[in-house]
Amino acid sequence: MKLLEINKLSQYFGGLCALNRFSVDFEGGELRALIGPNGAGKTTVFNIVSGFYQASKGDILFGGKSLKGLKPHQVTRQGIARTFQNIRLWNDLTVLDNIRIAQHHKLGYGLWDNFLRTRHYLDREKTITRESMEILEALDLVQFVDELPKNLPYGIQRKVEIARALSIKPKLLLLDEPAAGLNSSDIKGLITLIDWIHKEFDVTIWMIEHQMSVVMSLCTWIQVIDFGSTIAEGTPEQIRNNPAVIKAYLGDDAI
């Protein structure tokens, strides 16, 4: 069974066609990129997959089940986690709380357990804290547990956001421009990190990225979209030499 199957997805905002019959298949275990010029509709794809928009047409199957009509938190529960182009951490909560709150879907206790502080509540909170600490340890973020994200360097904030997404234990991880705003040494670290996460956590990764160094060194398969339609897909080598891609990025005169 395929992990993710997107079939002829279209999205209209008023009269504007942001996405036109977009299709993609994931077998599971890949590390793929979605690239394209600004405004091509990349983030729209992610927003639809994560349930933030409801698609105008077409369907999305995740593990054989349709995601249509699910709210974002329900989609997350199915095993899809994402990060954001502009970091969206909860800035006045500690790093540990940022990870813990992302476990909201599997708290497993109710309001009354919470008020009465039952044994069940204490056990669950302890488990959640332990699991969150494990994720932070794995990503080497332990020294920041009690810090507020807003006081951390940008690169660390990125890492915390990736840790938060991973803590959901997703089957599919969507990274929306993970290298945006990072300097070149941070980018090298990010490449190793994503590669390591992909192997270590056995997770399928789909990322949007503008930094070609990241895309070319990590991904085995690249899909290029422009004005909402797929214009090319293939291995990094094929994409690099594809005239349609060069035209989309650099204009007609470049050829």
Add this chain to the structure above:
Amino acid sequence: MKKYSIPTLLILLAFGVSLLAYYEIIDLYIQSVIMFIGINIILSSSFNIINGYMGEFACGHAGFMAVGAYVSSILNVALFTQDKVFGAPVLPESMALMFFPFSVIIGGIAAALTGLLVAIPSFKTRGDYLAIITIAANFIITSTIINISSIGGARGFMGMKTIVFAMEDVVDLPWMLIWVFVFTFLCVFLIRRFVTSTYGKGIIAIHQDEIAAEIMSVNTNQMKLVAFMFSSGLAGVAGALFAHILGYINPGSFGILKSTECLVMVYLGGMGSLSGSVISAILFTLLIEGLRFIIPAMDSGLHMVHLLPASYHLSQVWKWVFIPMLLVLLMQFRAEGIMGNRELSDIFPKLKRWYQFK
């Protein structure tokens, strides 16, 4: 030791004050100030759930207070007293004491259900628009009460003093004082437990980034529903106690002015700080009561130095000049309130050695 310091302190305080009241060492006026402090603590800390922790701007808290006040009062009066509308008592007066906490809780539940009036629109609305909805909800509630003539309409509703006397007939203790202590403590305790759990922190996540909260698996609609119902339910509890302390309620006392008082207390204490809410409720009540004495003193002082014309006297209305003035100064010089979003133990870390509160 650390675990029991706060409960012991509170029990001693409640016991001491009740004892002083029982032997009439403190008069009824001071007793009522203490009870209003308790009620204001419930109001400000419960309002803090919405305006502080969840970061919405609601301003109709008094409406839910009205629901709690009316429901519990009507219930008690109908069950235990001879009333023009509700007829003969259903239960003997001696049961009033046992039933009282339930009537308060039922008032709270009714207010929580009314909270749906605001909770459901809040799924899709935020900010200024939600503020308008909450004001509308406040008006809907008070004008509904005004238009039900069987519960007194605009003239108000009374008979709750009979219940208080009935409770004192069973066991001669200052019962209202004790109930206010019990419910205030319970309320602060529940809020504390709610906002320190991972479940409750979901509402703080909604405050800081609602989209991230929704995508990171927080069921935002459910959390908003819980937060609004919890907050308005506690406001209902405060209303129920308020009604029985005064013995008389009318819709006018639950208007927009009362909601504004709640707002002032939340912003004075600091958004998202429970100890701030408690401190500001105490200070605010003391300030309002203190002005009763300060204004006449100022009046005579100003006359003494001939700064005021002899025919003009400062009246109590000036209270509503000084309190808004305080708010203006607060916003100018310390916009985050007394505590900001920190708790007492964050400011004085040494206190942690002496108590633990969770």
